[in-house]
Amino acid sequence: MRRLVAAAGALALLAGCSDSSTIEAEGTPQPEIRVSAAASTREALTACAADFAPGRLRFRFAGSDELAARIRRGVKPDVYAAAGTRLPRALAREGLLERPVVFAGDELVLAVAKDAGGIESVADLARPGVTLAIGSAGVPVGASAREALARLGAGERRAILANVRSSAPDGDGVVGKLVQGAADAGFVYRSDAQAAADDVDVVELPQDLRPRVAYAAGVVKGTRQPAAAQAFVDDLREGNCHDALLTAGFGPPPP
Secondary structure (H helix, E strand, C coil): CCCCCCCCCCCEEECCCCCEEEEECCCCCCCEEEEEEEHHHHHHHHHHHHHCCCCEEEEEEECHHHHHHHHHCCCCCCEEEEEECHHHHHHHHCCCECCCEEEEEECEEEEEECCCCCCCCHHHHHCCCCCEEEECCCCHHHHHHHHHHCCCCHHHHHHHHCCEEEEECCHHHHHHHHHCCCCCEEEEEHHHHHHCCCCEEEECCCHHHCCCEEEEEEEECCCCCHHHHHHHHHHHHCCHHHHHHHHCCCECCCC
16 A cells, blocks of 8 residues: 655755755654665655655765765665665665665666767777766666676777776766766666756667666664654655656666
8 A cells, every 4th residue: 555645735845965855745744754865766756755644855865885885984864775786785784774675677778968979879889989988886877887898799898998988976977977078978777868868868778788777775774763764665666756766767676
């Protein structure tokens, strides 16, 4: 059963850090639920947040690795939602996160700047003069890109990597490189590309190059409001926020 009710009025957006915001439905004051979430979920989660009945949602969006590092340093949000499963599982093994669950899937695609002509396939990335942006090695979108490239022949892979001109901490950063003219193309998740549809074109990857991409979330151990935090994790799996993720270009959890 879904845990949500429709918002009674407009959103209240309270000032906070540059990468965080609080969104709540109008009505009786509710507990604040702090959510550290992958940057690629920003559009979807801010769209659904006002309809979350159990509490006010305060988000911090950043790269999944940065958010995990903050938790390891003692920062205690109520929920951690990551692009990928590796970091949530690692935090659970370290005793910092309850057992994580997969709540959505995504696909790796090639985003191409609108003014970068002639890039219609991964093979085109090996041409001299093409410039490429890629996620940093330690972040999920960067790991996914490297997994895809590892499935190419050695010569083609070396030629593509030789054209890498910049890296970024998340998919938003890769898209930003394309918009700024710092690169012609970059590997991002479909949700990143859909959020920037006015600025980039999308080239699908061949099926045999696509890595499995799953998003996972869990309740951070030590939260003072475990029931409300778990309700949000449940909503990511089935509820208004899950529906918003699908609208934003995410897919259902991969098998």
